[in-house]
Amino acid sequence: MSYNHELVSLSVGAIATIGLYTILYRENKFYRFFEHLFLGLASGWALVALWTETLKVMWWDKMLGSAAADGNQAAMGYWPYVMLLPVGLLGYTVFSKKHNWLSRIPIGIILGFYSGQQFNAWTNRYIPQISGSMKSIIPTAGFFKPDPNTLNPALGPVKGDLYGSEALNNLIFVLTILCVLSYFLFSFDVKSKVIKNASLAGRWLLMIGFGAIFGTTVMMRFSLLIDRMYFIWIEFIKQGILHIK
Amino acid sequence: MELLAQLAPKTFWNAQNGSGELFIKIILGLLVSTGIVVALFKTPNQLRRWVITAVTFFSGLFYVLFWIYPTPINRQPDEAPRNVLEGFSFWLSDAQPVVADLTNIIAAFLIGLGIYSLLRVHLGRIGKQQRDWQFSVVLIAGMVIMVIFGYVDWYMRLDPANAKMAGSGYVGWTFWQFGRDLLFNGLLQNMDAGMFSIVAFYILSAAYRAFRARSVEATILLVTALIVMLSLMGLIEYFWAQGVDGMHLSNNFKLDNVARWLRANVQTPAIRGIDFGVGIGLLSMGVRLWLNLEKTGGSN
């Protein structure tokens, strides 16, 4: 009997998935078994990828260089890369009671690089959004904007002015963002009635944002479940066992 | 890309692959860096904070300078800098990928910290035969088996004679390839997906029990969530559109138009406002980390 790898692979995957789903009934040993197996496999794979995808290519091969082979050019070896080994291993001193301060050195290097990037990161991420939030609220044409798909061609194209309906939308946009920002004024006591009411409105408007986040999050979580159902019912049972395409 | 194909010129910082000079320099480099690390072990208490502050500050200073210092425009591969100022800008530009490499390598070494921690905890549990130690055996066994199959499979694929393994149809596959595929695709990937999908049940149950219109805010959240979820359903959108199709003004009340209006004029600015707050927090945290103004607990 020949080995049907695809069927075996589907079978172990289906059994593992059902084993994990037993948690929905209650905590049990099947779930704990598969949970621990998952953690073991994931950390094992992380160790494999750590060397094969990262350290070997970025550190070992660069340190030792390579000879020309299999159509690849030769590369020089850069010996300073070896100095990163003791620096990286300093991180493991976190387990020592006496020397755990040394583990902050490699962490400090990475955090230092990360925090130095924050200035550039902040400007690239938020300046376009700040400028995009400055919308015009003064209309320059009539109230209703004609629909370009149904507009009578004899009337000419839709003008580049700001129509009243668009200006109203922009006003709602600007007011929303101001109200939401006023809600986050926690550093000082707000006495003004205007800001207090804006803050209250901001809280309500924030709920609209959270409602949208909830709706799309639900879609994502259900998609993951539907995908698992597809795997079990269609890929495993229908196609794998019953051979129905 | 032609630059990479040429062998880099010989400098003090490099040597030919396999040469004695390279091995001697590597050993000397290792000795020097180990000596520095050993010296750090002997650092007096009052200097420790300054060592960490200096390391963090100079690391961050590189990227701050990289951001504010003028960058070379239309720099040609063999172009030499005209003066010291331009030379510094060339150096910053050339050093950034090396710095990214260094960060990648140090981060990779630190990932091993998590694995080491996991091993310590679970081997400890097995050694002391604590409660449910058998599951720790499963974890360690899974890790070891994955590492063995992963490395053997990777090593076999490096051999030019096994090049066909990378193609489809299991051509040239041996026990090791089938084993790795079973562990990775069969078990790991499916369990990964299974874990995440369990949340769907909890979301349904939590929404049913806790999502109540008890206040104005909760009602707004509820109504918005309902509109968004309805707008994600193409079938509902279609039937809703049939119901309001007519005069142009009423087209504004089609579900996709209502959802689009909410998205563009209320949802986007609301989330943008939250984002601005988060951004300012991140920026201030970045400054505090860079200047080591964060007061952390534990020994120094």
Add this chain to the structure above:
Amino acid sequence: MAITDPAANKSLGEKLQSVPKPVLYLVLFMLAAIPLFFPVKLPNKPIDASVEMFTNVMALPEGSTVLVESDWTNSTRGESMGEMEALLRILMRKKVKFVVYTIADPQAPQVSRDTIRKIADEEAKAGRYRYKPFEDYLVLGYYPNGEGTASAINNKFVSIVSGKKDWPENSAPRDVSLSPVLKGIKSVADFKYLIVVTASSTTNTVLERITKVPMMFMVTGVMVPETTTYYASGQIKGFCGGVKGVYDLETLMENGLNVEGPNKIVSEKSTEVIPGFPGMQNTGKGMAYYPSLHFALFLLILAVVTGNVGMFLAKRKGA
């Protein structure tokens, strides 16, 4: 004294609020699974962001190259794999080369290799050109420090490919700098687009550090609201979000844009006719999962409404 059954004294409102969890789970389980056996094309109106993404990708000239950041694994297969498959189908049919890299997860490069191979086999089976590794696409692998890598990509792209190897078909690994995919690529600006397919916040990492190439995102549902703000400010040129986004792309690939017909999809920004790929395999996970999504979302809405009706009835009885 007679023993009274506590359940019998429950009002309608209380009963509506106390449906047992196993019942909810079982109903969800069935509603998620049964529609999968009856795949049907449901009507769909793609959102503006999906339309713009489709327009931009379809406008790519043959032989151009795009950079793809693939930061997803099978944990989000339901959405991310559908997005990746739709993108790969368009890129392969338009004969656009692509370079794939990862900054989020060490599992991601292998997952993306498997997906690319699957779509390449599908195209070859349909009699079209079969994409070959190293000749038509590259997978650079995993880079653990995402922030540094993204900065290096923007500053000096050639540095991140230095020393990297990939496997040509039936051959030993070779230096990627020798691949025809990277011919003419000196900086990230030489790519037509950077397309990020992700299930995590690597979109922020990329947005903050890469400025020299236009970007498009393919994200999971939970990130759609945040990604919408970037789209609204013009920082990205389109995005695809969740199963709805996947189905939007599949619908556009099937029906085209502004193409006359019973299922005409009209773009509000342009009248340009984009034919799509009629007669080819365009549907995948989007079409397969969309009906089940309808039923699951409907169940959630029903559960929330039932709970609230129960709460109001119980309040009225108590008042």
